[in-house]
C-alpha cells in the first residue's frame with residue numbers, strides 16, 4: 001500500500017493558480033488513499049467544498065476504482081462521465097495514480113497528496129515505511145523487518161548509537177534494529193545477522 | 207608521533223575536538239586548537255557535527271598538520287555517496303591526514319539544514335571496509351587505484367545505548383571491518399560506561415571515552431534534552447546548581463568521571479563546550495599533563 005499525506009491547502013491553491021481558470025474535478029482513489037482516509041469519498045467532498053468556498057469553479061468530486069490501474073481512459077469515463085468534462089483533475093491518490101490519470105486524460109492533472117512511503121494498513125492503524133523500493137530486496141534476512149526503510153539512516157549492519165532503550169532518536173518510534181534483533185532472536189535465527197552486509201546496488205533500479 | 211603508533215604503544219591516549227568555522231575565517235579555529243599544543247596525542251576535527259553546516263574538515267586538518275598536530279578527521283556517511291567518500295578519502299590522504307573516524311552521522315533534521323537529502327549510501331561499517339580497501343590500493347569496485355592510502359580508521363560507539371545485543375553486533379562488525387579504535391560519545395555516568403566497557407572488553411581494540419566538562423546546570427539540562435545519546439545524571443546537575451564556580455565544578459565532575467573509568471578505557475577524548483580555555487586545567491586535575 002502506498003502511504004500518502006495531504007498537501008497543505010496553500011500549496012494546492014498555488015498550483016491551481018498556475019493553470020487557466022477552468023472547472024476542477026477532485027478525484028479520489030478507491031484503493032490505498034481511500035483505505036487510509038487521505039483520498040476517499042469523505043476527503044474528496046471535503047476538498048471539493050474547500051475549493052468551492054474559495055470561489056473556484058469546482059465540479060462534484062469523483063471516485064475512481066484505482067487511480068494507478070485501468071484498461072483505458074474510456075473505461076474510466078464510462079464509469080464517471082463527468083471526468084471528461086473537467087478542465088483540471090486534482091487527484092487524491094499516490095503519485096502513480098496522478099501520473100496515470102495525467103497520461104491517459106491529456107488534461108492538467110495535479111496531486112493533492114504527497115506520497116511518502118510504501119506501508120500497510122492493519123485494521124485502523126496505518127503502518128508507514130515498510131519499503132523504500134531499493135530494487136534489491138533483502139527483507140527476508142531481517143526477520144521481515146526492512147531496515148532500509150524502517151531506519152531513517154538505512155542502517156543495514158546494526159543500529160546506530162542513537163538507539164536508546166529501544167527508541168530511535170530521530171522520529172521517536174521504536175528503533176527498527178531492536179525489533180529485528182528481538183524477532184530473529186526469538187526465531188533462533190540471529191546468525192542471519194552475521195557478516196557484513198554490502199551497500200545497495202543502485203544499478204538494479206535502472 | 208603518528209596516532210596509530212601511539213595506540214600501539216599502550217600509552218593512555220588524550221585527544222581533543224575542534225570544529226571547523228561556520229564561515230571562511232579559519233583563524234579562530236586555529237587559535238583554539240593552539241591551546242592544545244603539547245597536551246594531546248591528536249586533535250579530532252568534526253564533520254558538519256550535529257548536521258550543522260561548517261567548513262570541510264579536510265582543510266582544518268591540513269592546517270593543523272602544518273602546525274605540527276596529528277589529526278583525526280571525522281567522516282560521516284550522511285553527506286556523501288560512495289563516489290564522494292572515495293574522493294574525500296584520497297583528498298584527505300593527499301593533505302597528510304592519516305586518521306579517520308568513520309561514522310554514520312546525525313540525521314539532518316537535527317541540524318541547521320533540516321531539509322537536506324540524507325545520503326547514507328554506505329553505513330559506518332561499509333565506510334570502514336572502503337577505507338581498508340583504499341589502504342590496500344583498491345577502490346570500492348575493487349579496481350586498483352594509483353597509490354594506496356595509509357589511514358588508521360576508528361569508529362564510534364554509544365556506551366549508553368541499551369540493549370547491548372544489537373549494539374555489540376554493530377561494534378563487532380566495525381572491528382572486523384578493521385576499525386583500530388573506538389571513540390565513545392560523552393560519558394557522564396561512570397557506572398554506565400563501566401558496564402559497557404565490561405561487555406565490550408572482548409573486542410580487542412582500544413576504547414577512548416568521550417568527555418564533556420559541563421559549564422552550568424542549564425547547559426546540562428539543555429544537552430540532556432537536545433543532544434542524542436547524552437544523559438547527565440541528576441546528581442551532577444544538582445552539584446552544578448549549588449556550585450559557586452559552575453565551570454570549575456563541571457571540570458571536577460569530569461575529572462572524577464575520568465578517574466572512575468580510567469582503568470576501563472585506553473584514553474579520553476575532550477569535547478568542551480565553547481573552546482579549549484580550560485582543557486589544560488582539566489588535564490592537570492587528572493594528572494594527564496607532562
Ligand code: SF4
Pocket residue numbers: 130131132133134135136137138139146147148149
Ligand atoms: S529491502 Fe528494499 S525492496 Fe525490500 S522491503 Fe526493504 S526497501 Fe523494500
Ligand code: SF4
Pocket residue numbers: 150151152153154155158159160161162163164167168169170174175176177
Ligand atoms: S536509532 Fe535505530 S532506527 Fe533510528 S536511526 Fe538509529 S538504527 Fe536507525
